Amino acid sequence: xLLEVKDLTVHYGKARALDSVGLSVDSGQIVSVIGxxxxxxxxxxxxxxxxVPPTSGGVQFKGKKLDGLSPAEIVKxxxxxxxEGRKVFPRMTVMENLRLGAYTRKDDISSELDYVLSLFPxxxxxxxxGAGTLSGGEQGMLSISRGLMLKPSLLLVDEPTLGLAPxxxxxxGNKLKRIPEEGVSILLVEQNARxxxxxxxxCYVLEHGxxxxxxxxxxxxxxxxxxxxxxxx
Amino acid sequence: xxxxxxxxxxxHFGGLAAVDDVxxxxxxGEIVGLIGxxxxxxxxxxxxxxxxxxxxxxxVIFKGRDITKIKPYQTTPIGICRTFQMATSFPGMSVWENxxxxxxxxxxxxxxxxxxxxxxxxxxxxxxADLLPTQLPYxxxxxxxxxxxxxxxxxxLLLDEPFSGLAIPEIRAIATGLQGITNQxxxxxxxxxxxxELMPLVDRLIVLNxxxxxxxxxxxSVVRDEKxxxxxxxxxxxxxx
Numbered sequence: 001x002l003l004e005v006k007d008l009t010v011h012y013g014k015a016r017a018l019d020s021v022g023l024s025v026d027s028g029q030i031v032s033v034i035g036x037x038x039x040x041x042x043x044x045x046x047x048x049x050x051x052v053p054p055t056s057g058g059v060q061f062k063g064k065k066l067d068g069l070s071p072a073e074i075v076k077x078x079x080x081x082x083x084e085g086r087k088v089f090p091r092m093t094v095m096e097n098l099r100l101g102a103y104t105r106k107d108d109i110s111s112e113l114d115y116v117l118s119l120f121p122x123x124x125x126x127x128x129x130g131a132g133t134l135s136g137g138e139q140g141m142l143s144i145s146r147g148l149m150l151k152p153s154l155l156l157v158d159e160p161t162l163g164l165a166p167x168x169x170x171x172x173g174n175k176l177k178r179i180p181e182e183g184v185s186i187l188l189v190e191q192n193a194r195x196x197x198x199x200x201x202x203c204y205v206l207e208h209g210x211x212x213x214x215x216x217x218x219x220x221x222x223x224x225x226x227x228x229x230x231x232x233x
Numbered sequence: 234x235x236x237x238x239x240x241x242x243x244x245h246f247g248g249l250a251a252v253d254d255v256x257x258x259x260x261x262g263e264i265v266g267l268i269g270x271x272x273x274x275x276x277x278x279x280x281x282x283x284x285x286x287x288x289x290x291x292x293v294i295f296k297g298r299d300i301t302k303i304k305p306y307q308t309t310p311i312g313i314c315r316t317f318q319m320a321t322s323f324p325g326m327s328v329w330e331n332x333x334x335x336x337x338x339x340x341x342x343x344x345x346x347x348x349x350x351x352x353x354x355x356x357x358x359x360x361x362a363d364l365l366p367t368q369l370p371y372x373x374x375x376x377x378x379x380x381x382x383x384x385x386x387x388x389x390l391l392l393d394e395p396f397s398g399l400a401i402p403e404i405r406a407i408a409t410g411l412q413g414i415t416n417q418x419x420x421x422x423x424x425x426x427x428x429x430e431l432m433p434l435v436d437r438l439i440v441l442n443x444x445x446x447x448x449x450x451x452x453x454s455v456v457r458d459e460k461x462x463x464x465x466x467x468x469x470x471x472x473x474x
Contacts, residue, residue, distance in 0.1 A: 014371035015398035036465075037271050037426040038397060083261070166468050174473045191270065192467030199472060208401065208427070230465045231456040232428025 002027045002185050003154055007057035009148070010040070010047055010209075017043040019209040020057065026156065030177065030186040032196035032217065035206035036230050041189040042084050045156045046204070047083045047188070050074045062153070076104055080147035084158040084189075088138040088146070094123055097131050097142055101149030109149060115182060116145035119175055127167025135167045144176070148184065155179065158189045173199050193230070197221040205229055234422050235294075236261045237313075237389055242281050242291035244274075244444075251277040253444035254291075256277040259327070264411070264421045265290070266431050266452075269441035270464055276318070278441065279391050282432045283308050283315055295389070309338050314386035318397060320374040322366040328377060329362040342386075349384055355411045355417075368400035372403030376410060389420045396427040404430045431458075440464070 003025040010018040018040045022062075025031045033041050046052040048059050050071040059066045061077055080101070088097050098116065102109040117124040122142040126134060131142055142162050147155050157176065161169040169192060177199040179186060190196040196203060196217070203220040205213035207229045213220055220226060237259040252274045252285050259265050267275050280286040282293055284303040292301045295313065308314070313398040332352055337347040354360045356376050366374060375395060381391055396404045397413070408430060415421060425431040432452045440448040440455060442464040448455050455461055 016400060017398075036428065059338070074316055164471065170470045170472060177473065193465075194467035195472075198470070207429075227456070227462065227466065229429070231461070232430070232432040232449075233452055233456040 001025075002029075002062060002136075003187065004060040005044070005048065005057070006060070008044070008047060008059070009055045009057055010043055010052055011055050012043075012052075013222075015207055018047065019055075021206070021209070021211055023204055023211065023214075025187050028071050028180050028183075029202065030180060031191055031199040032188045032200035032203045033034065033206055034190055034193045034196045034203060034226075038190070038208075039206040040209040041206055043188055044156055045081060045083075045187065047160050048074075049079065051081075062195070065172050072104075075150065076151040078150070080150040080154070081154035081156045082143045082147045082158060082160065084141040084162065086136075088131040088134070088139050088142050089170050090130065091195050092131055093128055094131055094134070094142055095127040097129075097146050098123075098149050101146035102151075105151065108167060114150050118146075120145055120180070136163050137165075137172070140164065140172060141175075148179070148182075152184055155186050156189075157186055159191055160188075160193060161192050162191065169195055171216055187203055193226060234261045235259070236263075236293075236296060237277070237282070237296040237422075239282065240292040240294065242278065242293070243289045244281055244376055245289050250444045252281060252441075255441070255444070255446050257439050257446065257449070259420060259422055261388075261420055262418060263437060264415055264423065264435045266435040266438045267422055267424045267441070269428075269447075270429065270430070270436055272443075273441040273464075274444040275441055276393055277422065277444075279315060279393060279422075282391065309385050309387070312386070314385045314387035314389075315384040316378045316382050316393055316395065317390035318394045320378045322370065322377055322381070323407065327363050327365060328358055328369070331366065331377060332358075332380050332384045335381040336386075337387050348386065352380050353385045355413050356383065357406065358408060364421075370403075372399045372406065373400060375403075376407060379407065379410065381413075383414060383419070387419060388453060389422065390414065392421065392423045394424055394426065396425055396430055401430070408434050409413055441457065443446065 001024050003022040008018050008021040048052050050069055173195045200217045203217040204211050213223055235258050239257050242252055242255045281288050284305050333349040336348040395407055411430055438455045440461050447460045448458045
C-alpha cells in the first residue's frame with residue numbers, strides 16, 4: 001500500500017471538517033474522492049500534504065508515518081500537491097514553473113521534463129511565456145506538470161477541471177488517466193463525479209467530513225446514494 | 234402574494250457573467266432554497282438584491298415597490314435582512330447585547346427589550362445571554378447571526394449558508410429555529426450546500442449554474458431534472474479506454 005489515511009479528524013477552529021476518515025491508495029492506481037461542496041475533499045489533501053494539522057488520526061506513506069512533518073519534508077518523501085485553483089507562479093515563465101517543481105531534486109530532471117512536455121505539448125510551445133498569460137486549462141496542465149517534475153510517487157490533484165469547458169475536462173481526464181503508467185499514483189479530488197468514475201479505479205464519496213460510500217468506481221457509479229449525497233434527495 | 238421579485242438581474246465581473254439575466258419571485262411566507270454548484274452566482278444574486286453590488290441590469294421589486302437602486306443600509310428598515318457565510322458578531326458585546334443592538338433599527342415601532350427577549354427564546358439562545366460570542370461554539374455563533382438578523386423584524390430574511398461548518402445536530406437545531414421563524418410570518422431565502430438538510434425545510438428551490446437559472450420547482454422535481462444532475466455530477470462523456 002502506497003498511502004494509508006487512518007481515522008483522520010480535522011477541525012478549523014471550532015468547525016469539524018473531517019471526521020474519522022480512512023482511505024488508501026495502492027501503487028499504480030488513480031483513486032478519486034468526490035462529494036458535494038464543503039464535504040472536506042480539499043481539507044483531506046491539505047492534511048496529507050501537512051498544510052493542515054489533524055486533530056487526531058494520521059497518514060502513512062510507504063509504511064512511514066508522516067505525522068508532524070512539514071509540507072517541505074512531505075514533498076521530499078515523494079508527494080506532490082496540485083492545489084485547487086492551480087496556483088502557478090504567474091510572473092515566472094512556464095519553464096521556470098516546471099523547474100521549480102523539481103526544486104528539491106539533485107538528480108537529472110531531463111526525462112521528467114521531456115515527459116510533461118510530451119504529455120502536454122502546448123506547454124512546450126508556451127515554455128518562454130509568463131504562466132499568468134496562460135488560459136485556465138493551460139494553467140491546469142502546468143500545475144499538474146509542475147507536480148510531476150518532482151518525480152513523485154503520489155500526485156494529489158485538487159479539482160483540475162474546475163471552470164473548464166466540458167470538452168477540455170474530457171481531454172484533461174484522458175491525460176490524467178495515462179499518468180500512472182509512469183509510476184505515479186494519483187489521489188484525485190473532483191466535483192465532477194462522472195469524470196472521476198471514468199478515470200479512477202476506486203472511489204470514495206465524502207459527505208459532511210465522512211466517507212459514506214467507497215469501492216470500485218464502476219460500483220460506486222451505480223450507487224443511487226451518490227446522487228442523493230450531492231442533491232439531498 | 235408576491236413579496237420579492239427579481240427581474241432580468243445581471244452582473245458581470247470583467248468577462249464573467251456571474252449573474253446572467255435571472256428572474257424569479259418569492260411569495261410571502263415561503264421558504265425558498267437557492268442552490269447551485271460552487272461559483273454559480275448565488276451570493277452575488279443576494280448581493281444584487283441588497284444593493285451590496287451594483288447591478289449591470291435588471292430590477293428588484295419588494296412589496297410592489299421598485300428597490301432596484303437601494304443601498305445596503307436602507308434594506309433593514311424596509312424589512313429585508315441578511316446573514317453572511319461566515320458568522321460575524323460584535324466580539325466585545327454579550328449575546329444579549331448583540332441581539333439588542335439589532336432591534337434598535339426598529340426602536341420607534343417595537344420595544345427593544347421585549348423583541349430581543351422573544352428572539353432569544355425562539356432561537357434558543359437564552360441560556361447564553363450573558364456570554365461573549367468568543368465563548369460560544371461555532372454552531373451557536375451561527376444561531377446568533379440568525380437571531381441578530383431576526384431581531385430587526387424583517388419580512389424577508391436572506392440566509393447565506395446557515396449550515397456551513399456545522400455538525401448535523403447543530404444544523405438540525407438551526408433548521409428547527411428557521412421553521413419557528415416562518416411560523417411567525419417571516420419569508421426565507423436560503424443559500425445552502427448541505428442539501429440533505431435543506432430539502433425537508435424548503436417549499437421551493439431555485440437552481441443556478443454559471444450565473445443562469447437552470448431549474449425551479451419542488452425539491453422532488455428539481456433533483457430529477459437532468460440539467461441539475463449534470464450541473465452537480467458532471468456530464469456523461471466518453472473517455473479513452
